[in-house]
Amino acid sequence: DTEVTQTPKHLVMGMTNKKSLKCEQHMGHRAMYWYKQKAKKPPELMFVYSYEKLSINESVPSRFSPECPNSSLLNLHLHALQPEDSALYLCASSQGDLKGTEAFFGQGTRLTVV
Amino acid sequence: LAKTTQPISMDSYEGQEVNITCSHNNIATNDYITWYQQFPSQGPRFIIQGYKTKVTNEVASLFIPADRKSSTLSLPRVSLSDTAVYYCLVGDTGKLIFGQGTTLQVKP
Numbered sequence: 258d259t260e261v262t263q264t265p266k267h268l269v270m271g272m273t274n275k276k277s278l279k280c281e282q283h284m285g286h287r288a289m290y291w292y293k294q295k296a297k298k299p300p301e302l303m304f305v306y307s308y309e310k311l312s313i314n315e316s317v318p319s320r321f322s323p324e325c326p327n328s329s330l331l332n333l334h335l336h337a338l339q340p341e342d343s344a345l346y347l348c349a350s351s352q353g354d355l356k357g358t359e360a361f362f363g364q365g366t367r368l369t370v371v
Numbered sequence: 372l373a374k375t376t377q378p379i380s381m382d383s384y385e386g387q388e389v390n391i392t393c394s395h396n397n398i399a400t401n402d403y404i405t406w407y408q409q410f411p412s413q414g415p416r417f418i419i420q421g422y423k424t425k426v427t428n429e430v431a432s433l434f435i436p437a438d439r440k441s442s443t444l445s446l447p448r449v450s451l452s453d454t455a456v457y458y459c460l461v462g463d464t465g466k467l468i469f470g471q472g473t474t475l476q477v478k479p
Binding site (some may be wrong): 261290299300301302305313345347348349359360361362363364365367 | 471
């Protein structure tokens, strides 16, 4: 199984809502990532978890809150988002520090904030 | 992390070989060079990774000169389905930082 599964595929939320994005992998990967991608732009790194601990936060606003309940799951909790946060949110996983390995990406969650 | 520079876009025709070059003048000794492909509204997909000289797999080849300041992704005999954005990434840390990428348009 070389899949990274993201749910939901599409999400529409109001600016006062609280929602969560979910990501799951069963490849035994110990590093997991959240990216944000706006239309016609490259993916932007948000967070990196290594061995279930947050190792990198790319100065992401606190309205985005990541969580790694176990080595297979990664969540992104959303609260009080703005319309400009509308984007494709991508999850990825890799075995470790990416030397000589590849990262596997999910299909993403298309988020629309209204 | 080394900054990468790629052409913004390229056009090709079906059946041709396509070479996309990436410049990474500040590459560090421990850095690997990795290429990803992305179709619209999908996550990026790993294509190939290398450290030096030449690497080949079932879909592409990666050429890296001795100074490692650039690299070339070679796609043999492209088809319409190879129309996508191609990203060159350089680094050795637990990060994947994407540059602007090259939009490849394959025409019939």
